[in-house]
Amino acid sequence: MLLLDCPWCGPRSEEEFACGGEGHIARPLNSENMDDAAWGDYVFMRSNHKGVYFERWRHGLGCGRWFNIARSTISHEILAIYHVGDAKPELPE
Amino acid sequence: MRAQINRLAQGGRIDRSEHLNFRFDGEAMRGHPGDTLASALLANGVQLIGRSFKYHRPRGLMAAGGEEPNGLVRLRTGGRAEPNVRATEVALYDGLVAESQNRWPSLRFDLGAVNDRLSPLFPAGFYYKTFMWPGNMWPAYEAVIRRMAGLGRAATAADPDRYEKQYAHCDVLVVGGGPAGLAAARMAGRTGARVILADEGAEFGGALLGNDQEIDGAPGMDWVGAMAAELANSDNVRLLPRTTVAGYYDHNALTMLERVADHGPAPEPHQPRQRLWQVRAKQVVLATGALERPLVLANNDRPGVMLAGAVRGYVNRHAVRPGRRAVVFTNNDSAYGTALDLAKAGIDVAALVDLRAETPLGWVAALDDAGIEIMAGRVVSAVEGRRAVEAVRVGKLNDTGTGLVGGLGRRLDCDLLCLSGGWTPSLHLLSQSGAKLLWDEGLGCFLPGRAQQAVRVAGAANGAFSLGDCLALGAEAGNRAANDAGHRRRGRGPRHAMAGEEPALTPPLPIWKIPGDDAGKAFVDFQSDVTAADLELAAREGYRSIEHVKRYTTTGMGTDQGRTSNINALGIVARALDVPIPQVGHTMFRPPFSPVTFGALAGRRIGPLLDPVRRTPMHGWHQDNGAAFELVGQWHRPYYFPRAGEDKDQAVDREVLAARTSVAIMDATTLGKIDIQGADAAEFLNRIYINGWKGLAVSGCRYGLMLGEDGMVFDDGVTARLGPEHFHMTTTTGGAAHVLDWLESWCQTEWPELQVYCTSSTEQWAVAAICGPMARPLLAELAPDWDLSAEAFPHMTWQDGAVAGLAARVFRIGFTGELSFEINVPAGHGMALWNALMTAGQKYAITPFGTEAMHVLRAEVGFIMVGQETDGTVSPQDLGLGRMVSGKKDFLGKRSLSRAHSLRTDRPQLVGLLPQDTNLRLPEGAQLIGGADPSPPQLAMGHVTSSYRSPNLGRTFALALLHGGHERHGETIYVAFDGQAVRAEVTAPRFLDPGARAK
Incomplete structure (x- = not known):
């Protein structure tokens, strides 16, 4: 049960949030010019690696706002919490 | 009455002045306060307490605590009966009733004991080896296995007791109330930190309860008593005896099961039986002791x-x-x-x-x-x-x-x-917290590895097996935990407790x-009946990973989580594989540490409190008028309104006919409604829906489909333009919350530049939908100033005005193919509106109708129902709605519609089906096949999505998704169900044309 520090509401228990999957996946603007494989990549393919994962969360049962976090998939340590649209933070290796 | 033949004449922490009567397998016995069921049974000379899981061997008590593998009993009777309770953890009370398990017909004479003689038939992995062939016999095998090999029977009557949940935060959670835990809690408490001390037992003291070691020159239990009193008097310390910490989750979230009233026959009126705690602790000290092997x-x-x-x-x-x-x-x-x-x-x-x-x-x-x-x-x-x-x-x-x-x-x-x-530090919770365990060759046990969370281990759990170490290291752990939680002691600390002299190890x-x-079975896991030979066999058969050995032999998979068996199993496997123990490693421990009852997990969320209930403002009227209800999401919607003597089919037929011939009324309040405002609202809808929205006039309404990025339909509804920058979106009843989440996610994350605000307004409005040829005169009567002619108030528009004197917004939209008005009023006026319509409608025999009639009406005219005709794999083209797709703009899911897979002509496509037997209602979900013989194998060609009887058609009909269905109208297909296949004709998915009536 993660403890997530909502940028607007402060630390709250995971059950108030919904995970929106991998972050920093921009919706293609020129999709009509993309081939099926490239579009399929955007729609379906997500990284599932061991280590630091950048993902989107929404404080659905609180302020309703989306935000980004960096989370270790090994320890579930939350390494950063930042706003939607911000660049990925630099993290120590 | 049996005599306490094995009760010692003196000593013990029991109150001999009081006698407690209890029954075990029907026999009357007595014990004393301070007894557990286990100790009382021993005192009464009961040695045989159960039969083992697989071989039905006679078993007695082996342990005195939560590690007991044999002494599982069924406690209490009726709805309070609980199977698989460890007798060692049951505090004796007057009137206690328990019985042994897994024996038939009786404990002393058990027919299943033949399994012990037949044991060559039950080697490790016998399930996999014996019962694999023929595969279709498995259900028969399973029935026998379940009867023969098993634990207790669950109660079949409803549990009359209450269970609660409680949430708590603390600075330091100390798990275990033995010497180390008490010392830790005391030191942490002295700093002013908020401390919770939880212990499984009714009494604190841990190992000191069972031995005569001294502290500070006095009996150890004197010190325990003084500590418990000091902690009980500290406002910042909460003591939770009879509380098992069952799970250690991420970010120091722990669950605890408090047995509030299990030590009596029934809870007091004010008490729950058990309470499930969810604790978020800044720091945790595990003083969970060690278990003997x-x-x-x-x-x-x-x-x-x-x-x-x-x-x-x-x-x-x-x-x-x-x-x-x-x-x-x-x-x-x-x-x-x-x-x-x-x-x-x-x-x-x-x-x-x-x-x-x-x-x-x-x-x-x-x-x-x-x-x-x-x-x-x-x-x-x-x-x-x-x-x-x-x-x-x-x-x-x-x-x-x-x-x-x-x-x-x-x-x-x-x-x-x-x-x-030897002794195994009890590190289940530490392992659950993510820490690795490290083998210590000298002590012959696993010790804590590096912590992954804010946790410390103290006492025997940390390999400190002397009382003196437990006291000193426990106090240190408590102090450090409090410091790390931001609390420091002011002034001098308490004097450390000192243990008496202990022999060197x-x-x-x-x-x-x-x-x-060699002839006898040497048991490793007593509860799962796993022997050393089973483990050696698994190693010989090639199992190398301890996780695989565990699953193959079932060692450590009982309700005791292998507390007494895991390390012995590991040692035997390591020896059989001829590798050192660290190379074999240990299995992961997973929550819960001890069984947690379903009652505690459910808490108050049972019966009517299982799920929130949503009712419309007109719900009372529906109830008073005999509606049958169905759940749609959390909404209770009228399903149909049977009159006296009518069955469901008759009621639905009558409701359907009324809608097509006179006027019918439906409570449409539950439709999801989202208010969308902002300068870019039209642009936003353009991106969300597959069709265009910028050209929609203020006062216009339009049907829209929304897709996921995979191109598949996920919701639909009519959206009206209330102003240049203001829209009123409707969604399916069940999809409303999901759609709002979907809109929000795109507003916030991908298109923050758009000026758009989305607000749920579902519950602000009550909606009565009237439809049928008489809908117009009915509404005209209640809205005399309103020109309701088709020219003044055309189809797919909305207008504001007064209906029955109530401020209303009326949409000329519908879901039945008939002339319809959806009348929206503020929710508080819903009942008044409904009553006015019912009263004025009497002259037209206005007929209330429910969701079933609505389904028939919409299916007759070929309107899809999201979630019925769609299941997340259906595109607009599949539904025959490809013409709605805008070519001029991008929208969510658009590119997916031109993927090669989406363009295939053999995709499941929406068709109508007319069964040859005009009275047969095809089961929804039934598979479509090519021939009259349903025997497998069959090429699956699609399935029935909706199926009804139509009083207008005088026959049954269905909608279905059929592979390549758009090109197969007029063909014959077979529908397989219940071992038969029936013939049906494939048609266009539209059975009735009301012509211009809707317009």
Whole structure:
């Protein structure tokens, strides 16, 4: 049960949030010019690696706002919490 | 009444002045306050307490706490009956009723015991080996296996008791109320930190409850009492006895099960039976102690074979004599204390057998004084007696510890064999927290590895096996935990408690399988009936990973989570594979540490509180008028309104006909409504829906489909333009929350530049939909100033005005193909609107209709229902709605519609079906096949999505998704269900044309 520090509401228990999957996946603007494989990549393919994962969360049962976090998939340590649209933070290796 | 023949004349933490009556397997017995069910059974001379899981071997009590593998009973009766309760953890109360499990017809005479004789048929993995073929016989095998091999029966009556949940935060959570835990809680509490101390037992004290060690020159329990009193008087400390910490989750979230009223016949009126705590702790101190392991030797499961530490506890704490003549067999120092305490209590100790040649000097003299023979470098090589221990053989161990010198050896009569195979720090919770465990060769056990969360381990759980270390290191852990949680002690601390002098430790000698009687089964996991031979077999068959060995042999998979068996299993597997223990590793521990009842997990969320209930403002009217209801999401919607003597079909037919011939009324309040405003609202809808929105006039309405990015339909509805920058979106009843989430996610994350605000307005409005040829005159009567002509108020528009004197917004939209008005009023006026319509509608025999009639009406005219015709794999083209797709703009999911897979012509496509038998209603979900013979194998060609009877058509009809269906109208198809296949004609998905009536 993660403890997530909502940028607007402060630390709250995971059950108030919904995970929106991998972050920093921009919706293609020129999709009509993309081939099926490239579009399929955007729609379906997500990284599932061991280590630091950048993902989107929404404080659905609180302020309703989306935000980004960096989370270790090994320890579930939350390494950063930042706003939607911000660049990925630099993290120590 | 049975006599307490094994109750010692004096001593123990029991109140002899009070007698508690209880029954075990129907027999009346007595015990005292302070007894557990286990100790009371022992006091009454009950040695046989259950039959084992697989072989139905007679079993007695082995332990005294949560590690007990054998003593599982069914406690209480009726709705309060609870199976698989450990007798060692049940506090005795007056009127307690328990029965043994897994035996038939009786505990003493059990037919299943034949399994023990047939044991060659049940090797490791016997499920996989024996019951694989023929595959279709598995259900038959399973039924037998479930009856023969199993634990207790669950109650079938409803549980009358209440269960609660509580959430808590603290600075320091201390798990375990033994010496280390008490010392930790005390030091943490002195800093002012908020402390919770939880212990499984009714009394704090841990190991001190069962031995006579001294602290500060007085009995250890005096110190425990003083500590408990001091903590109880601290406002910042919460003491939770009878509370098991069951799960350790991420970010220091822990769950605890508090047994509030399990120690009495029934909870007091104000009490729940159990309370499930969810705690978020800044710091955790695990002082969870250590668990004793048995030694693995032949027939080590006979009633009368017990753990040495447990025996010590029964003697000292409960004043119970577990046997009359004992042999103590150990590989470490701790059992010497048991031998001494047995002798002190007047129980004959035939010998202490130590498989180490080197005996601990500090103890030897004391045993000599007590006249106890020490047999060093020897092992118990055989256990004699079937229903109970009658004697043991003691043989000499060879130099390598792998065999005996000179046969099974000397015979010693005894009825009690006390085993100590060393101590396993109880690190289940630490493992759950993510920490690795590291093997310590010297101590012969796993110790905590680096913490992954804010947690410390203290006391025996950390390998500190002396009382002095427990006290000192426990206090240090408590202090540091409080410091790390931001609390520091002001002023001088309390004086450290000091333990009495303890003999120096001689290292234990691990021999995982004791050589001896080869004919007898040597049990490792008593609860799952796994023997050393099973583990060795698994190794021979090629299993290398301990996780695989566990699943194959089921070792450690019982309700005791392998507390007594895991390390022995590991040792035996390592030896069989000839690798060191760290190379084999240990299995992951997973929550819960102890079984948690479903009652506690459910808490108050049962019955009517299972899920929130949503009702419309007109719900009371529906109830008063006999509506049958169905759940749509959390909404209770009228399903149909039967009149006296009508069944469902008759009611639905009548409702459907009324809608097409006169006027019918439906409560449409539950439709999801989202208010969308902002300068870019039209642009936003353009991106969300597949069709265009910028050209929609203010006062116009338009039907829209929204897709996921995979191009599949996920919701639909009519959206109206209320102003240049203002829209009123409707969604499906069940999809409303999901759609709002979807809109929000795109507004916030991908298109923050758009000026758009989305607000749920579902519950602001009550909606009555009237439809049918008489809908217009009916509404005209209630809205006399309103021009409702088709020219003044055309189809797919909305207008504001007064209906029955109520401010209303009326949409000329519908879902039935008939002339319809959806009248929206503020929710509080819903009932008034409904009453006005029902009253004025009497002259047209206005007919309320429910969701079933709505389904028939919409299906007759070929309107899809999201979630019925769609299942997340259906595109607009599949539904025949490809013409709605805008070519001029991008929208969510658009590119997916032109993927090669989406363009295939053999995709499942929406069609109509007319069964040849016009009275047959095809089952929804039935598969479509090509021929009249339904026997497998069959090429699946699609399935029925909606199926109804139409009083307008005078027959049944259905909608279906059929592979390549758009090109197959007029063909014949077969629908398979219940072992038959019936013929149906494929048609366009539209059965009735109301012509211009809707317009």
